[in-house]
Amino acid sequence: MNWGNGILLLLLVFIGLMVTLVTICVKQDDIHLVTENYYAEEIKYQEHIDRVSNTNAMEGKVMQFDAASKTLQFKLPIGSKGELHLFRPSDARMDKKIQIEIKDSESNTMSLKGLEPGYWKMKMTWEADGVAFFEEKKIDI
Structure with missing residues (x-):
């Protein structure tokens, strides 16, 4: 084999490798964004900062996860309403x-046994007495 054939073979292998990698990337369908409305969420970020500041002014954490029983406990006052993501x-x-919605002291517990094992982030946004709060907790089930 001479130099010309070697260079041609090397270029063909390189082009074949690049075509294969591009094909794999194009066919990948399990790419998920963190949020669908990314730009709208970014505009509301100052509200998020205010919620986190309100939460930091509170004493202690609001969400407590018990790994043994796979339950989540909330330390929220009665009448609090919010959303757990x-x-x-x-x-x-x-x-x-x-x-x-915290209606009584018994509604402060939630079972997480139905969740798939693995890494989860819990993002809680709630309002109590007209003040908005936010807390995030990372758990491994």
Whole structure:
């Protein structure tokens, strides 16, 4: 084999490799954004900063996860309303949003036994006495 054939073979292998990689990337369909409305969420970010500041002014954490019983406990006053976003970074199809309303002391507990094992982020937004709050907790089930 001479130099010309070697260079031609090397270029053909390189082009074949590039075509294969581009084909794999184009056929990949499980790419999920963190949120569908990314830009609208970014505009509301100052509200988020205010919620986090309000939460930091509180004493202690609001969400407590018990790994043994797979339950989540809320330390919220009665009358609090909000939303719990269970966020699975590896697969957006598993995300869940649950409305929370604390009517009595027994509604401060939630079972998470139905969730798939793995890494989860829990993002809780709630309002109590006209003040908005936000807390995030990372758990591994």
